[in-house]
Amino acid sequence: MPPDASVTGWADFDDDVATAPSSEDLALLGALAADLTDLGYTVDGVAALLGAQAAAALDRGQTAPALLECRRLLGGPRRTRAVPVLLWLLGEAVEQQDLRAAFPGTGVSGLEHLRLIEPVGAEASGPHRRATVDLRPYGSDVAGNLWVASDLGSEQRPGPLRRDHVLGIGGASLTLAQTVMRAPVDRALDLGTGCGIQSFHLLSHARHVTATDISERALAFARFNVLLNAPALDVDPQHLGDRISLRLGNLLEPVAADRFQLVVSNPPFVITPRTGGPEDTYTYRDGGLAGDAIVENLVRDLPGVLSPGGSAQLLGNWEISGSTAWDRRIRAFIPAGLDAWVIQREQQSPVQYAETWLRDAAEDRDRESYLAGFDAYLDDFASRSVEGVGFGWIWLRRPPAPSDLVRVTVEEITHEIEQPVGPHLAAAVARSDWLAAHTEQAASGSGIADEFLLVADDVTEERHQRPGAEHPGIILLRQGAGLRRTTLLSTELAGFVSACDGDLTAGQIAGALAMLLERPDAAFIAELLVDVEQLLREGFLVPLP
Structure with missing residues (x-):
């Protein structure tokens, strides 16, 4: 039995869910992937096809420019390339002859067997087909060009969403993917996988991924997406359990007996x-x-x-209650230890x-x-x-x-930050761990005083002063990368930062400033080094490698 195998295996989320794509025919999925590749159905390919303005409008949910451009393309040599955009991104009905030309390997019957299209109207033999799902390209930073199936949105199929709607590539899922710290791990959990976006990313740095959801339809979509993108995700379709498994259930219930090095959840x-x-x-x-x-219990x-x-x-x-600080409630969620x-x-x-x-x-x-x-x-x-x-x-x-x-x-x-921010968050955690180790050493008289420090490469300094003033009234440090923090410096701290070129230890710089400012007392040096620790924690300063 593969690691993390579940009694509800992969096959249980296919034909039993008639309203989700079918993933039982691996050869047909391979043919679809080949057709989509030949069509240039990638993020860059669609942008080049539609033009910058129409593509940008489509990203905002405005379909009109893309629809007008696709209709124009139907009269020219790039007719077939417009077909998947019309079908799955714009929700338009497409003629069978255009589908045959665009998908020679999959065919119209193959697309229907995969439950990606359906006849328009009551006549199954009618000339037009429409999408049953949203199938769009995804430019992953870890696996290259992928495709993601999800339910159609309201802009493609008017009206309120179905209650068991399976969300596609949304702003929240992209935010989480950009935020995760991607250190290699043995076992990872994608809690509430939906259509499987987080699992795509986890597979790039986890030996095995467990994906859970309360929705059978969501798990069926996730299974389809993994199999469609199996080569890019380094997954063997014949041995899926070696890399990824699906579990049906509410939140942590399906994995209560398991342990993971990383849990990711939207x-x-x-x-x-x-x-x-x-x-x-x-x-x-x-x-x-x-x-x-739900967040309180999960945390x-x-x-x-x-x-x-x-x-x-x-x-x-x-x-957030109006009578308390915004952070009071979320702090109460966090368990001790x-x-x-x-x-x-x-x-x-x-x-x-x-x-x-x-x-x-x-x-x-x-x-x-x-x-x-x-x-x-x-x-x-x-x-x-x-x-x-x-x-x-x-x-x-x-x-x-x-x-x-x-x-x-x-x-x-x-404020706006740099994306993906995950590597910067990981660096911040590493700095915090480094400082914690030195805090423990401080009890024996060392701490950061013996360390050589540098100003981070992305940090700049700003000084503001009134016209004619002898000294600046405001000194700021700004980060150009990562969390792009800004911090206000005292004159003493600004002097310390300006001397952080790796030639003197933190203790030597603090001692020199104490002498220069005629404050050669231990309390001044200790207080200054506490402020220096905060600059280290926030990434304005870094230890000399």
Whole structure:
């Protein structure tokens, strides 16, 4: 039995889910992949086909320029290249003769067998076919050109989304993929896999990936996507269990007995009024609990599936009461004995939040239904005195051994940052670990005082002063990469930073400044080095290699 094998194996998520793509015919999937490759159906290929403006509009969800360009292309030599764009990205009906020309290996019957298209109207023999799924190219930074199947969105198939909608490549999934720290691991967990995007990335640095979801349809989509992209993902279709397995169940229940070095999750964190039953929720975003309890429970339970030294990265929402600091509630979620780093990226009012998620599922098309939904959101938030909702990233780590020196950092960073930010977050964790080790040494009199420091390559300094003033009133350090922090320096700290060229130790620089400023006392040096540690922690300074 392969590692992490489940009693609900791969085959259980195929033909039993008639509303998801079929992945039983590996030869047919190979033919489809070959046809898509020949069509140039990649992110760059579609952009070149449509032109920069139409492609950019399509990325924003505006389909009109792309549709007009594709209709123009139907009259020229690139007619076949327009077919998959019309079919799967724009939701247009396509003539069978165009499908035959575009997919000579797969054929119309093959596309129907894979459950990617269906006849238009009641006549199966009619001349037109339309998409049953969204199948789009994905430019992965770890596996190159891939394709991802998911449910059609409201711009392709008008009307509210189905309640068991399987989300495709969304902003949140891309955010998480760019945020994950990608160190090599033996076993990784994609919790709430959806269509499988996070698993794609995990397969690049994990020996084995377990993907879970509460939705059988989602697991069927994930299975199809992995098999369609098997060569690029370094997966053998005949021995899938060697690299990846699927498990059906709610959150951590399917893996309660397992341990992982890395857990990645874009959970169903959306705060939703509990006004009806399960039939009134969207499985891809609603966790089925009141308020932010889904994130609270997940954060508290995750340590149970982490190996010693293992970490978890997830996205989440948390409620904010008007009478307390924004970080109070999310801090309360974090279990004792765990390293944690929470970054709030955005905060919305209840009105903004309701607007965002009602529009997300196209529930704003019917005025009265929209008003009822909005009212339910506002009443739900008011019942808990919620005046804001935070969104952000959560990183948790189980220490290799029980320790009193766990570190919990909760901060707000709302400005634009560099993407992918995962490598920069990993570097920050490494610096924090380095500092923790030196903090332990400080008790014996060493600490960072004996270390040689450098200013990070991306850091610049700004000085501002009033006209005619002898000295600057404001001195700033700015990062050009990563989290792009800005920090305000005192005159003494600015002097310290300017001397960090690797020639003198931190203790020697601090001592020289103490003499220069006529403050040769141990307290001044100790306080200065505490500020230096913060500059190291945030990446303005780095140890000499």
